[in-house]
Amino acid sequence: MAVHGLATRSPALPRVLGRGDPADPRTPSRCRGWRVTVGYHILGDVVILQPQGDLDLKLAEELRRAGENLLGRGGRHSLVLDMRRVDFIDSSGLSAILGRYRRVLELQGRMAVSGATPRVASLLELAGVTGIIPLHASLAGALAAVKERVEGGRGTSREHTPT
Amino acid sequence: MGGEPRENILRLEFLNLPANIGVARNAIGTFAVQIPFTLDEVDEIRLAVSEAVTNAVVHAYPGDRGWVRVTAWFADGALELTVDDDGCGIPDLAAARAATYTTDPERMGLGFSFMDSFMDQVEVRPGPSGRGTRVLMRKRPTRKDGETASDGDGPA
Numbered sequence: 001m002a003v004h005g006l007a008t009r010s011p012a013l014p015r016v017l018g019r020g021d022p023a024d025p026r027t028p029s030r031c032r033g034w035r036v037t038v039g040y041h042i043l044g045d046v047v048i049l050q051p052q053g054d055l056d057l058k059l060a061e062e063l064r065r066a067g068e069n070l071l072g073r074g075g076r077h078s079l080v081l082d083m084r085r086v087d088f089i090d091s092s093g094l095s096a097i098l099g100r101y102r103r104v105l106e107l108q109g110r111m112a113v114s115g116a117t118p119r120v121a122s123l124l125e126l127a128g129v130t131g132i133i134p135l136h137a138s139l140a141g142a143l144a145a146v147k148e149r150v151e152g153g154r155g156t157s158r159e160h161t162p163t
Numbered sequence: 164m165g166g167e168p169r170e171n172i173l174r175l176e177f178l179n180l181p182a183n184i185g186v187a188r189n190a191i192g193t194f195a196v197q198i199p200f201t202l203d204e205v206d207e208i209r210l211a212v213s214e215a216v217t218n219a220v221v222h223a224y225p226g227d228r229g230w231v232r233v234t235a236w237f238a239d240g241a242l243e244l245t246v247d248d249d250g251c252g253i254p255d256l257a258a259a260r261a262a263t264y265t266t267d268p269e270r271m272g273l274g275f276s277f278m279d280s281f282m283d284q285v286e287v288r289p290g291p292s293g294r295g296t297r298v299l300m301r302k303r304p305t306r307k308d309g310e311t312a313s314d315g316d317g318p319a
Binding site: 056 | 181182184185188206209210213214217220221272273274277280
């Protein structure tokens with residue numbers, strides 16, 4: 001299982017945002033240098049993106065760029081969006097999330113969101129996002145759900161109830 | 164709404180850069196707490212400001228730099244604010260106000276829906292100079308018991 005951007009930490013519970021390798025073209029541009037605003041981890045087929053800050057137009061553009069750089073390459077088709085470090089989201093952030101969801105669907109992968117704060121979760125619900133992308137309290141739970149679905153058959157509509 | 168500012172006033176002017184959306188949102192959120200909004204209401208104001216400023220940043224000056232102005236003030240116990248640009252304007256204001264209207268497939272078109280949902284009043288007009296767009300929004304605190312905090316009489 002390859003882990004890029006985070007070499008030594010537990011893959012299930014990364015604590016710090018991955019920085020990526022500036023020389024690696026797969027590294028999202030904003031991950032280069034110390035101004036990390038969208039961290040990432042790669043666990044086999046699954047990309048974990050960890051936006052940090054207010055998910056408005058600025059961070060949404062970086063999230064989109066990170067998704068474009070990392071999804072669909074090297075067989076990576078599924079996405080977990082770890083939202084624990086996002087305190088605010090607006091329609092630009094919602095659009096970025098749904099844009100990544102569309103990309104994951106194209107790749108016949110799975111997507112889940114973890115760690116959304118109550119305010120962020122309420123806006124996701126208001127916008128109808130939770131009806132199509134499941135929310136999980138923990139990153140581990142979201143990862144388990146995405147990986148089980150993937151292992152259960154890509155592109156199938158098999159239901160999974162998170163534990 | 165939109166009359167002469169009273170009580171207090173904040174005016175921001177900045178370039179149409181995405182980084183400035185958060186600056187405007189946070190400044191207005193900080194300004195708003197001078198009257199007894201709840202934290203949830205302040206979050207709603209911040210969201211509405213974010214949407215209005217984002218519209219100006221994204222749409223007002225296609226491929227170009229331009230100024231965005233946000234002015235906030237208190238009037239009759241409510242927060243009122245305008246978001247102005249001198250850009251290309253909105254050709255069809257009625258269509259733009261419709262839910263999920265968007266000119267960009269990467270966007271959801273929820274901006275005006277959120278503004279309408281979270282502010283008491285939202286108006287969209289051509290800019291006062293005849294160019295660009297003006298968004299006016301108004302919101303009154305629902306909490307009554309803290310109203311005297313803004314006029315110096317202390318809690319009720």
